[in-house]
Amino acid sequence: MRTVTVVGASLAGLYAARELRAQGFDGRLVIVGEEPHPPYDRPPLSKDFLTGRADQDRLALADAEETAELGAEWLLGVRARGLDPRGRTVLLDDGRTVSTDGVVIATGASARRLPGDDLSGVHTLRTLDDARALRDELSRGARRVVVIGGGFIGAETASSCAALGHDVTVVEAAPLPLVPQLGAEMAAVCAALHRRGGAGLVTGTGVAGLRGRAGAGAERSGHQGAGAAGPRRSVTAVELSDGRLLPADGVIVGIGATPNTGWLAGSTLALHDGVLCDDGCATALPQVVAVGDVARVGGTRAEHWTSATEQPRVAVRNLLAGRTTETVRSVPYFWSDQYxxxxxxxxxxxxxxxxxxxxxxxxxxxxxxxxxxxxxxxxxxxxxxxxxxxxxxxxxxxxxxxxxxxxxxxxxx
CATH class of the missing domain: 3.30.390.30 (FAD/NAD-linked reductase, C-terminal dimerisation domain)
Known part of the structure; x- marks a missing residue:
């Protein structure tokens, strides 16, 4: 291989680039990133960054010296829009094409959204820009915050909001947060951390919609089209499926993530809630591997920091070999800081x-x-x-x- 392109300037993408050099690849290395930022660490976004204990500089995953040593071409702020495996070309949104002999797919995932969440004051938390926008809003004073979703992102964000002095309520559709990960008994134990941290917890009910206000009066989100004239409406409440209304000055939607595979449509790669790979992160195409949140490895897609750091070593080895010579055999691990x-x-x-x-x-x-x-x-x-x-x-x-x-x-x- 003379050229390898890593699509995704993420944690997994950076680790793949490191492994390519560590495993002896000395050819042209191209790294494509949709965000304008160099690779950064995402876990602190919902914790130290949101509370102001860490700034953007502390999130960087590579310093200038390491970046130079990688000898890569960084194409940041541009999205990949297609993969032509026959022509071995990555197509970019700005019209450019990258000819390549091998591809590492590391495009991660995007936060799921609620219908009608175009109201002012409604946030997701997945990217640095998401976190910066939420931090700016929270800095404007005490607010009534409703967090939709009691998973890791939701719980950590709720914890940070409570630490900043906001009135926080977490809404979880399941009987308890984190039941799939921890089981009912231990999920109940960890759910008690919300109460201990001063946040309210509403479980067993979903969200029917968001209510917003533009001038006087309130109306359900979606009744006024996003393209309608007039000022952008601000969120005022969350309507639950049982009819209750939770007043809200700010809403954070943490209901999971969707793997970023849309750009691969028509590429002949198998896609089903991620890029389907064998146990060695290899796809059906010998010159294409996938790692991180976007990869379904051996039937499992794991959105964890450890997966993004452990999979690239095996994926790169198999990419350079042109076949699966090694498999991922790590024990799943995750952590979460709450209250x-x-x-x-x-x-x-x-x-x-x-x-x-x-x-x-x-x-x-x-x-x-x-x-x-x-x-x-x-x-x-x-x-x-x-x-x-x-x-x-x-x-x-x-x-x-x-x-x-x-x-x-x-x-x-």
């Missing part, structure tokens, strides 16, 4: 697993002071581990899980 507590989880939880608390305890429905460590077990074997503020024993348990592809005996942990 001053750090939640860490590793492994694969399945319905029917039992939960055993080995350190700490539950008090008043939430983790006791000092946190807790819980093991998920099935047939006498440990499948996953959850920690709230117990980092050292968690890391020991995670290492044991990582030493083998199969679950390990609880005694070993």
């Amino acid at each position: 001053g507590a750090r939640i860490q989880f590793a492994g694969r939880r399945h319905d029917g697993d039992t939960v055993r608390i080995t350190e700490g305890a539950i008090e008043r429905g939430g983790p006791a002071e000092g946190g807790l460590l819980a093991l998920y077990e099935r047939d006498g074997r440990t499948t996953a581990v959850l920690s709230v503020d117990r980092p050292r024993p968690f890391m020991r348990a995670r290492r044991e899980l990582s030493r083998a592809a199969d679950p390990v005996e609880p005694a070993a942990l």
